[in-house]
Amino acid sequence: MELWVTEYQTPAIGFSCKSTETLRVEQTPFQHLSVINTEQFGKMLLLDGMVMTTEKDEFVYHEMISLVACNSHPQPENVLIIGGGDGGTLREVVRHPAVKNGTLVEIDERVVQASRDFFPSLACAFEDTKSQVLIEDGIKYVKEHKNCYDIVIVDSTDPVGPAVELFSKSFYENVFEVLKDDGMLVVQSDSPYYHPNVVQMAYNGIAGIFPLTKLYLANIPTYPSGLWSFTIGSKKYDPEKLMHEYDDGCRYYTRNLHRAAFNLPALVSKIIANGE
Ligand code: SPD
Numbered sequence: 001m002e003l004w005v006t007e008y009q010t011p012a013i014g015f016s017c018k019s020t021e022t023l024r025v026e027q028t029p030f031q032h033l034s035v036i037n038t039e040q041f042g043k044m045l046l047l048d049g050m051v052m053t054t055e056k057d058e059f060v061y062h063e064m065i066s067l068v069a070c071n072s073h074p075q076p077e078n079v080l081i082i083g084g085g086d087g088g089t090l091r092e093v094v095r096h097p098a099v100k101n102g103t104l105v106e107i108d109e110r111v112v113q114a115s116r117d118f119f120p121s122l123a124c125a126f127e128d129t130k131s132q133v134l135i136e137d138g139i140k141y142v143k144e145h146k147n148c149y150d151i152v153i154v155d156s157t158d159p160v161g162p163a164v165e166l167f168s169k170s171f172y173e174n175v176f177e178v179l180k181d182d183g184m185l186v187v188q189s190d191s192p193y194y195h196p197n198v199v200q201m202a203y204n205g206i207a208g209i210f211p212l213t214k215l216y217l218a219n220i221p222t223y224p225s226g227l228w229s230f231t232i233g234s235k236k237y238d239p240e241k242l243m244h245e246y247d248d249g250c251r252y253y254t255r256n257l258h259r260a261a262f263n264l265p266a267l268v269s270k271i272i273a274n275g276e
Helices: 058-072 088-094 109-118 120-127 138-144 161-167 169-178 196-207 255-260 266-272
Strands: 003-010 013-027 032-038 042-047 050-054 078-083 101-106 131-135 149-155 179-188 212-219 227-234
Touching: 003 042, 013 109, 032 109, 042 109, 050 058, 058 088, 058 149, 058 179, 058 212, 058 227, 058 255, 078 088, 078 138, 078 161, 088 101, 088 120, 088 131, 088 149, 101 109, 101 138, 109 120, 109 131, 120 131, 138 161, 138 169, 149 169, 161 169, 161 196, 169 179, 169 196, 169 227, 179 196, 196 212, 196 227, 196 266, 212 266
Parallel strands: 078 101, 078 149, 101 131, 149 179
Antiparallel strands: 003 013, 013 032, 032 042, 042 050, 179 227, 212 227
């Protein structure tokens, strides 16, 4: 019998994968977690029925959420990751030569454990000497720390369940405070095709606080519509301008793609200009 797993990306669109094996299904204290094996993308982690990462295309998201900021900040020494419990973003951050410390604050220990159990190529980051992994509420963490990070990366789920507040103005205000005077914030800001309202919410929330806000794009096959956005809020440096040219071993990110990713299709420019 064939087993197909579907993520309902909107009430009218589903993304289905043929599954060869169910590896884990559990309700954690925070969300529904599953790990399956798929014919097309290898192992896949889902939270609340949404695809978080897969073995075959994880590199796109993790390189793009990490390296754009790390290469555009002159001294990205201390980097804080909120969420990202699978470890993929941490892996990209700590391999950057200018980074001295990568701190991961993940609320759900079961996500970290699932990664340790099924995604060794992501979980390898947990053992890096530059890494620190804290099982804590990232929202509380940023309220309690001030002026200590060069970059904050919010590697959240989409704004449902525990991630809703990670898209709020008050959270962005606290992130502004946790950053040093020349710091940068990067968030994953959803699909311009399917969730333009989320793109706007993240962009406007950040632009209301940070002096410089820019959006960039990447193509991620397993995320809704394939076209995915990231938003950067910067206190000082222009995220389009390269201060480092580190792209060793990358499979998606290149220094040329860095610049290209900020060249937006007209429909996306219109969304962030609050058009329809
Ligand atoms: N639509 C899914 C967006 C998920 C973004 N975060 C994924 C976590 C991967 N480290």
